[in-house]
Structure formats: C-alpha cells, structure tokens
Amino acid sequence: MRLSQYFLPVLKEEPKEAQIVSHRFMLRAGMIHQEAAGIYSWLPLGLRVLQNIENIVDDELQKAGCVPVLMPTLQPTDLWKESGRYDALGKEMLRFNDRAERELLYSPTCEEMIVNLFSAYVKSYKQLPLNLYQIQWKFRDEVRPRFGVMRGREFLMKDAYSFHVDVDDAKREYAKMYDAYTAIFKRMGLTTIAVAADSGAIGGNLSHEFQVIADTGESAVYYDAAFDEIRAGKLTLSGDEMRALYAAADEQHKPDAIPADRLRTARGIEVGHVFYLGQKYTQAMGVAVSGGDGAQVTPHMGCYGIGVSRLAGAIIEASHDENGIIWPESVAPFDAGIINLRMGDAACDTVCEQIYSHLKTAGLSPLYDDTDKRGGEKFATMDLIGLPWQITVGPRSAADGKVELKYRRTGEKSEISVEDAVAHITGQRTKRLAA
Amino acid sequence: MRLSQYFLPVLKEEPKEAQIVSHRFMLRAGMIHQEAAGIYSWLPLGLRVLQNIENIVDDELQKAGCVPVLMPTLQPTDLWKESGRYDALGKEMLRFNDRAERELLYSPTCEEMIVNLFSAYVKSYKQLPLNLYQIQWKFRDEVRPRFGVMRGREFLMKDAYSFHVDVDDAKREYAKMYDAYTAIFKRMGLTTIAVAADSGAIGGNLSHEFQVIADTGESAVYYDAAFDEIRAGKLTLSGDEMRALYAAADEQHKPDAIPADRLRTARGIEVGHVFYLGQKYTQAMGVAVSGGDGAQVTPHMGCYGIGVSRLAGAIIEASHDENGIIWPESVAPFDAGIINLRMGDAACDTVCEQIYSHLKTAGLSPLYDDTDKRGGEKFATMDLIGLPWQITVGPRSAADGKVELKYRRTGEKSEISVEDAVAHITGQRTKRLAA
Numbered sequence: 001m002r003l004s005q006y007f008l009p010v011l012k013e014e015p016k017e018a019q020i021v022s023h024r025f026m027l028r029a030g031m032i033h034q035e036a037a038g039i040y041s042w043l044p045l046g047l048r049v050l051q052n053i054e055n056i057v058d059d060e061l062q063k064a065g066c067v068p069v070l071m072p073t074l075q076p077t078d079l080w081k082e083s084g085r086y087d088a089l090g091k092e093m094l095r096f097n098d099r100a101e102r103e104l105l106y107s108p109t110c111e112e113m114i115v116n117l118f119s120a121y122v123k124s125y126k127q128l129p130l131n132l133y134q135i136q137w138k139f140r141d142e143v144r145p146r147f148g149v150m151r152g153r154e155f156l157m158k159d160a161y162s163f164h165v166d167v168d169d170a171k172r173e174y175a176k177m178y179d180a181y182t183a184i185f186k187r188m189g190l191t192t193i194a195v196a197a198d199s200g201a202i203g204g205n206l207s208h209e210f211q212v213i214a215d216t217g218e219s220a221v222y223y224d225a226a227f228d229e230i231r232a233g234k235l236t237l238s239g240d241e242m243r244a245l246y247a248a249a250d251e252q253h254k255p256d257a258i259p260a261d262r263l264r265t266a267r268g269i270e271v272g273h274v275f276y277l278g279q280k281y282t283q284a285m286g287v288a289v290s291g292g293d294g295a296q297v298t299p300h301m302g303c304y305g306i307g308v309s310r311l312a313g314a315i316i317e318a319s320h321d322e323n324g325i326i327w328p329e330s331v332a333p334f335d336a337g338i339i340n341l342r343m344g345d346a347a348c349d350t351v352c353e354q355i356y357s358h359l360k361t362a363g364l365s366p367l368y369d370d371t372d373k374r375g376g377e378k379f380a381t382m383d384l385i386g387l388p389w390q391i392t393v394g395p396r397s398a399a400d401g402k403v404e405l406k407y408r409r410t411g412e413k414s415e416i417s418v419e420d421a422v423a424h425i426t427g428q429r430t431k432r433l434a435a
Numbered sequence: 436m437r438l439s440q441y442f443l444p445v446l447k448e449e450p451k452e453a454q455i456v457s458h459r460f461m462l463r464a465g466m467i468h469q470e471a472a473g474i475y476s477w478l479p480l481g482l483r484v485l486q487n488i489e490n491i492v493d494d495e496l497q498k499a500g501c502v503p504v505l506m507p508t509l510q511p512t513d514l515w516k517e518s519g520r521y522d523a524l525g526k527e528m529l530r531f532n533d534r535a536e537r538e539l540l541y542s543p544t545c546e547e548m549i550v551n552l553f554s555a556y557v558k559s560y561k562q563l564p565l566n567l568y569q570i571q572w573k574f575r576d577e578v579r580p581r582f583g584v585m586r587g588r589e590f591l592m593k594d595a596y597s598f599h600v601d602v603d604d605a606k607r608e609y610a611k612m613y614d615a616y617t618a619i620f621k622r623m624g625l626t627t628i629a630v631a632a633d634s635g636a637i638g639g640n641l642s643h644e645f646q647v648i649a650d651t652g653e654s655a656v657y658y659d660a661a662f663d664e665i666r667a668g669k670l671t672l673s674g675d676e677m678r679a680l681y682a683a684a685d686e687q688h689k690p691d692a693i694p695a696d697r698l699r700t701a702r703g704i705e706v707g708h709v710f711y712l713g714q715k716y717t718q719a720m721g722v723a724v725s726g727g728d729g730a731q732v733t734p735h736m737g738c739y740g741i742g743v744s745r746l747a748g749a750i751i752e753a754s755h756d757e758n759g760i761i762w763p764e765s766v767a768p769f770d771a772g773i774i775n776l777r778m779g780d781a782a783c784d785t786v787c788e789q790i791y792s793h794l795k796t797a798g799l800s801p802l803y804d805d806t807d808k809r810g811g812e813k814f815a816t817m818d819l820i821g822l823p824w825q826i827t828v829g830p831r832s833a834a835d836g837k838v839e840l841k842y843r844r845t846g847e848k849s850e851i852s853v854e855d856a857v858a859h860i861t862g863q864r865t866k867r868l869a870a
Contacts, residue, residue: 005500005502006502007502007504007556007565007567009555009556009557030556033552033555033556035506035507035510035511035548036509036510036511036537036539037535037537039507039509039510040507041504041505041506041507041548041552042504042505042506043504044502044503044504047503047504047505050505065440067440067441067442067479068479068482069442069476069477069478069479069482070476070477070482070485071470071476071477072470072474072475072476072572072589073508073572073589074471074474074541074574074589075470075471075474076470076471091534092534094531094533094534096529096531096532097531098529098576098588099526099527099529099576099578100472102471102472104471106509113470113476117468117476120444120468121442121444121465121468122444130442132442137507137508137572139509141533141534143534153533154507154508154509
C-alpha cells in the first residue's frame with residue numbers, strides 16, 4: 001500500500017479522553033474513531049489488525065473441528081423468556097420494538113438462539129458432538145463504557161457453542177477448546193494464563209478465563225511459577241498438565257493453595273472464556289435428541305468466547321513502548337514500512353519502488369510512505385503504528401544501493417544492501433511463522 | 436471438509452413459506468435459518484457462499500483503489516437531523532433509546548456517519564480523492580420482508596463513499612466504480628445490465644442500477660441489443676461505450692428511445708447501485724476542505740452500494756435447475772463433492788481419501804460425503820447444493836481405479852481414472868480463474 005493513496009489519519013495531539021495506553025495509541029495511530037460512547041468505527045489500519053486477529057481465531061478453531069455459522073445481530077426476545085434470562089440480563093441488554101411492535105434485542109450473547117437453531121435440525125445422538133461458532137458483533141449497554149475497544153458497547157466477539165451426548169464428551173471438548181485457545185493467543189504473540197473462574201450469569205459449573213499478562217491489566221492474577229517456566233521455554237506441559245496447575249483471579253485466589261515459593265502474581269486482561277454449561281439451556285428450552293438406546297437425551301453444552309475487538313487493545317497493552325505500538329508479526333497491519341526520505345530523488349524513488357515490489361512479490365504487505373512529509377514526521381508515524389520492520393531510504397545511501405533496516409521491537413538498526421534487507425525481512429518472517 | 440463432521444442440515448420437504456426459487460433452495464440446502472421476519476442465520480454452507488461473494492467484492496474494490504473501513508451497526512441519530520434525513524426515512528429506520536435515553540439507530544445506510552468521519556480528519560484538497568468502503572450489516576424495517584435474503588430486514592451490504600474536489604473528479608470515479616461493478620458481477624458468473632435510475636431518497640442527479648438478468652427477476656429491464664452481443668462474446672465495448680447504450684428500468688423506459696429492432700427486454704434483480712451525490716451531504720453538514728487556492732471547497736461525493744447477502748439469492752435465481760442450485764465456480768461453497776457409495780468398502784474408502792487429499796493439496800475445497808446414507812440421497816443432496824463437480828466412487832469401478840465425474844451445470848458424466856478426474860477438475864478451475 002502506498003501511503004499517499006491510503007487513509008491513515010494519525011493524530012499529533014494526545015487524545016484527552018484516553019485513560020489507558022491502548023486507547024491512546026489506537027486513536028493516535030488512526031485505528032479507530034468514536035461514533036458514540038463505546039461505539040467505534042474501525043479505520044483502515046485498525047480494520048487490518050482486527051481482520052488478522054479474526055483470521056487466526058478462524059484458522060485455529062477450524063483446525064479444532066469447529067464449524068462456522070453466522071447468526072444475526074438482532075433476535076426476537078421470546079427465546080429469552082424460555083431460558084429465563086429475559087429478566088436476568090437487565091438494562092445491559094438493548095431491547096426495542098420494531099415497526100410491528102414485536103420486541104427485538106441486540107444479541108449480547110447467543111446461547112438461546114443457537115439452542116433453538118440446534119433443535120430445529122439435530123434430532124439424533126449420531127449428529128453429535130457439534131461445535132458451532134461465529135465471529136459477530138454484539139452489544140452490551142455498559143453503564144460506563146471506557147478504555148476504547150477494551151470495554152466498548154458494540155464489540156466483535158467469537159462465540160462458540162458445543163453440544164454433547166454426555167458430560168464426559170463435553171469435558172473432552174472443553175479440554176480441546178482450552179488447548180485451541182492457548183494456541184490462538186500464543187500465535188498472537190500473547191502470554192496468557194487461564195484462571196479457574198466463576199461462571200457468573202451464563203451458568204454452568206466449570207470455567208476458565210484466559211488472561212493476557214500485561215502491566216496495565218485490570219485485575220490481579222495468581223499462578224504457579226511453572227507458567228513462567230513454560231513462557232521462558234524451560235518447561236513443556238500438555239494441556240491436561242497445564243490445567244492442573246494453580247491459577248486464579250483475584251476474587252478466587254486462596255493464599256494457602258500452593259507453597260509461597262511457587263506463587264507468582266501479575267496483572268491480567270481477560271480476552272477469552274471457556275465454560276462447561278451442562279444442561280442448563282437445553283433443559284430450560286426443552287431440547288432433546290434420540291439416544292443410542294432409543295431414549296431421549298438432553299444434550300450437554302459448552303460455550304467459548306473470545307473478545308476479538310478487545311484483543312486489538314489487549315495486544316497493544318502487552319506490547320508497546322513510549323513511541324507507540326509494537327505489533328507481533330502475526331497481527332501487524334503491514335509487515336514492513338518503507339520510508340522514502342526524499343521523494344522525487346531518482347535513487348530514493350528507484351530503491352523504494354524496488355523494495356516495495358520485492359516485498360509484495362514475496363507475499364508480504366509493505367506500507368510505503370511516499371508522501372512529501374519531513375523525515376522526522378515519517379519516523380514518528382512508523383514508530384507509532386508499530387510495523388515489525390522499517391526500511392529507511394535516504395539519498396546518500398540509496399546512491400550506494402544501501403538502506404537502513406530497523407527492527408521495531410528492539411530498535412536495532414543496520415545499514416545493509418537492498419537485497420539483504422528484503423532477504424532479512426522475508427527470511428525472518430518465514431522463520432517466525434514456522435515457529 | 437468431511438460431511439460427517441460438518442453441519443449441513445438439508446431439508447427433504449418443500450418449505451411452505453418460500454415463494455421464490457432462491458429462498459426455497461437456500462432453506463432446503465441448509466444455507467439459512469429464519470430467526471424472525473426478514474432476519475436470518477447463515478448456516479455453514481450459506482456462510483461460505485456469502486464469504487466468497489464478500490471476497491470478490493473486496494478484491495475488486497481494492498484493485499480499484501478503494502480503502503476498507505468498518506463503521507458500527509449502531510449510530511447516534513444527531514447526524515441525521517443535520518442532514519435532514521431524520522424524518523425522511525420514517526419507520527424503515529429502526530430507532531431506539533439506550534439505557535441513558537440517548538437515541539440510537541441501526542444503520543440503514545451510512546452517508547451521514549462517513550461524512551462526519553471524513554470531516555474529522557480530512558482538511559485539505561491534497562487528501563482527495565478518497566473512496567472509503569465497508570461490508571457491514573444494515574437494517575431496514577421493511578413493512579413486508581419476503582423472498583428470504585432477497586428482501587430481508589437485516590442484510591449485508593457493501594457501501595462505498597467517495598469524496599472529490601470537483602464534479603469532474605467525482606464523475607471520473609463514478610465511471611471507475613461502474614467498471615469495477617461490471618467486473619465484480621462478471622466474476623460471480625452474472626450477466627448484469629446497468630440501467631439509468633432515479634436517485635430516490637439518497638439524493639443526487641446521476642445514478643445507475645445494476646440488474647442481474649434472471650427469468651424470476653422482480654422488474655422489467657429494457658436495453659439495447661448490443662448488451663446481448665457483449666454477453667455472447669460477439670462485441671467488446673469500453674465502460675464509456677457501455678454507459679452510452681440505452682438501458683432503463685420499467686418506470687424510466689421511453690418506448691421511442693431506440694429503434695424497435697434494437698430494443699430488448701428481460702427481467703432483472705437489482706444487486707448494485709452507483710450514485711453521484713453532488714454536494715448534498717457535505718453542504719447540509721457544513722463540511723469543507725481547503726482548496727488549492729486557499730479558498731474552502733465543499734467536496735462532491737459519490738456513493739456505491741452492493742447487496743452482498745441479496746447476491747447469494749440473486750445468483751441462485753440466475754443459475755439453478757429443478758434439482759437445485761448450480762453455483763458458478765467463483766462463489767461455490769466447495770469446488771467439488773466426493774460421493775462414497777459404500778463407506779467401509781476398502782477400495783471405495785481408499786479412492787475417496789486419495790481424491791480428497793489430492794484436491795486439497797491442489798488448493799481446492801472438496802466436500803466428501805462420508806456418511807452412511809444411501810446413494811440416492813447422496814446424489815440428491817449434491818445436486819441440491821450445486822457444487823460445480825461431483826465425483827462418485829462405487830465399489831465396482833473403484834476396484835479398477837475408476838470414478839464417475841459429473842459436471843453439475845450440464846449434467847455431463849464420464850467414467851475416468853482417479854488421476855484424470857483430479858487433473859480435470861484442477862485444470863478446469865485454473866482455466867476458469869484465468870479467464
């Protein structure tokens with residue numbers, strides 16, 4: 001993408017409304033624009049990140065055997081009266097009448113709708129297990145929306161719902177989804193700890209919250225030191241072994257649960273949640289399938305959420321410095337930025353075009369700053385938007401076929417040939433994707 | 436995808452509520468499920484088609500230089516009071532209060548929101564032209580939602596909005612978008628005719644409607660015989676030449692506009708619309724940028740819509756037979772179906788697995804019917820869901836390494852080797868994608 005033909009409205013001023021670093025950088029980097037309290041437009045740069053996050057979630061869930069569907073944002077309220085949650089959700093659930101005075105709601109979550117859909121088609125235990133998921137906009141009318149996309153009202157959520165013939169199969173799926181979540185967050189460059197959690201309003205009796213470890217996290221997380229060893233690559237555990245380790249959120253933490261020398265603590269941001277729901281919804285809504293022996297069976301369910309739009313903020317909270325965002329390669333909006341320090345200089349233009357075309361040919365997405373802005377402003381923008389690599393092309397070095405390559409995460413710079421710069425970026429990326 | 440692990444709830448009964456063929460087949464093929472009047476869930480097969488359509492639209496628009504954004508589904512009503520459309524849209528626009536009693540609406544279209552977004556960031560003529568688009572869910576509270584996704588209330592729309600320094604540049608963009616639309620619909624296997632249209636409630640004074648030609652179309656279209664020659668490949672015209680040809684919808688048609696022997700008529704389904712809006716919205720909302728000479732300029736706008744979810748239905752209206760859907764290769768949910776006539780037979784299983792794995796290796800998406808259903812049912816399902824190719828593997832021929840290859844569009848069948856079948860499908864697809 002050529003910046004002159006793109007729409008990247010970076011802000012020079014600090015946005016006053018932003019209380020946390022991710023909100024501040026998302027506004028400054030031209031990723032989002034607020035339309036109403038807790039309701040945002042995603043500008044081009046932000047949308048690319050959001051779609052990269054979506055693609056990782058999609059890919060890992062399909063690998064895990066989940067099947068994608070897409071439910072509407074609006075639904076009739078009738079089903080919520082069947083499940084008993086019509087009153088439970090209160091004002092957080094946005095309800096309104098259509099022109100025919102039928103009551104609709106903007107989905108805050110979809111247990112009722114998916115159970116209804118399931119019961120329309122699935123009649124036999126032979127069709128189980130089944131795990132259906134969607135990535136769709138939800139609305140929760142928070143009293144005090146804040147922190148940008150971290151606690152918005154309209155937000156993008158991945159919600160999956162699984163159906164099983166018995167509790168054992170539901171628990172098998174639960175473990176599989178736990179492992180898929182670990183893989184998803186790892187692929188986004190995040191360290192997460194899954195803490196045993198309270199199941200709250202959704203119901204059920206087994207659940208874990210996935211917390212991204214970040215200094216700016218909203219809640220305290222207590223965990224076994226083994227998690228740090230795993231993170232440092234000194235220890236490898238299976239999903240079962242990981243689930244057996246101690247990890248708890250603030251309100252669940254029991255000080256004497258593990259020896260003090262094994263206890264670690266950090267700040268966390270919740271980005272995912274897995275629940276075993278039991279028969280709560282299928283029972284309330286009277287759903288059954290024929291069992292192997294001819295008797296009717298009420299399916300057991302699990303549900304599994306990921307805050308897709310929230311992740312864009314959480315990744316920034318976990319990965320930034322004072323100059324801006326530092327995107328992990330897997331979610332970066334572009335793989336590399338090319339800075340032309342003197343547009344119109346023949347050597348600079350030629351070298352930039354070469355790099356731009358080589359990176360595209362290699363299947364990468366470069367962002368080429370071909371504007372007539374000053375060098376200082378171009379550097380500041382590139383640091384702010386946090387692409388993994390920066391290639392700076394100035395008139396003196398360009399004449400010698402040299403460029404400056406900078407790795408955003410470490411700030412490390414080197415003056416190398418055009419060919420080496422391209423080879424380095426494409427090679428590093430291949431290595432990282434394979435890891 | 437293995438059918439035994441998929442969710443494809445085909446219906447054997449004719450759905451009583453469906454009045455048109457696309458609605459009937461979408462319900463029978465397990466593509467959609469109605470949640471409320473005009474509000475649908477997209478089941479796995481339907482979602483794949485919807486995403487294929489989205490990808491084509493995305494790809495062609497980005498080639499045309501449009502930049503993707505994503506606006507929220509809900510927006511505050513204030514801006515609509517500025518533009519003067521708050522009252523104009525009436526009950527079709529779904530409005531409601533949030534918990535703080537602020538009035539919100541579910542976007543039926545986004546001129547106001549994009550103009551507001553534009554004015555927040557774009558201050559100079561140097562940032563023009565700019566064409567921002569999104570593919571996002573919209574809601575229009577139709578009095579009588581009907582025909583499935585063809586006239587739903589919650590629907591997926593691609594809406595693009597362009598900004599220009601003057602009318603000439605807006606008209607240049609208009610022509611470019613007209614050409615992009617022609618390319619988009621052609622890539623979906625559709626024949627469209629763009630008719631001069633009334634600009635209606637959106638305003639402005641130059642507009643074309645893109646109509647898919649289908650016998651079941653809702654309105655009459657009158658056009659120059661040259662369009663038929665273009666379709667038959669006997670004539671090639673530039674966009675400018677095409678726009679100069681006569682084409683009009685029913686209410687705009689003037690019987691003496693072209694010689695009777697040049698006049699043709701057909702039924703059409705509207706799937707896209709391009710408008711030149713002039714300064715209607717920028718003026719009403721007081722938006723200006725600095726011009727080249729320092730004076731303030733009120734930008735000219737264009738807006739360009741495509742009914743993405745409606746297209747899924749329109750394609751079926753244009754391409755089906757009595758047994759089911761006939762998907763064009765570019766939007767087909769899977770490239771080929773593999774029918775195992777005797778699961779558990781060693782030769783059948785081996786041959787099916789071979790084909791399945793070869794097609795996947797070639798980058799195609801096969802759907803493998805590995806269920807224990809009877810042959811007749813498997814054939815009926817494959818015809819109904821309309822994948823371009825069917826490969827049938829029966830015990831006798833499988834033992835000889837032979838399979839039956841069927842091309843869904845023509846019904847043409849041949850008994851050939853496994854290798855030839857795979858080569859044929861991958862080769863044909865390569866040829867078609869290149870065309």
